[in-house]
Amino acid sequence: MIDTYKSLEVKSVFQIPDGMVLVAEAELYQLEESSLLGKTWTMKDLEKRVQRQSKWIKENILEKPLFKKYLDVENGGCVFYPTPGTGEKWSFQAKGMADFLDQHFSEIYSR
Structure with missing residues (x-):
């Protein structure tokens, strides 16, 4: 059988x-990443990024011993x-924290 395509x-x-x-999507990602270089976040900035309140962030990320050892x-x-x-x-290096959140998303949000 011969396949014919039209x-x-x-x-x-x-x-536009x-x-x-x-x-390009790759360029957009690079632009977003570079926009975090040299920036610091406050706890309020992190709350906006994670869309959770500081109490939850502390309990589920910052005060977890394994994460704290890595983040401190x-x-x-x-x-x-x-x-x-x-x-x-609290003070957060924006790029480092954003990378951490991306890399550990499943660990942070798993119950």
Whole structure:
């Protein structure tokens, strides 16, 4: 049996609105990644990124011993853990934390 295929060539014109550009997906990812370089997040920024409140973030990510060992700046990680009672604030290296969240998504959200 011989397979025969028919093809139809269609040419279309799509107008891109002023102020908009068409960017390859890989390039978009690179742009997003580079936008995090040198940035720090507050706890409020992390809440927006994770879409959870700080209590949940602390219980499910920051205070889990395995994650804390990896994340703590004292161990070369991307999270500054404030000393209780000092008034210090949480601080997160944005790119490092974003990478961690991506790499450990299933571990963070599994019950």
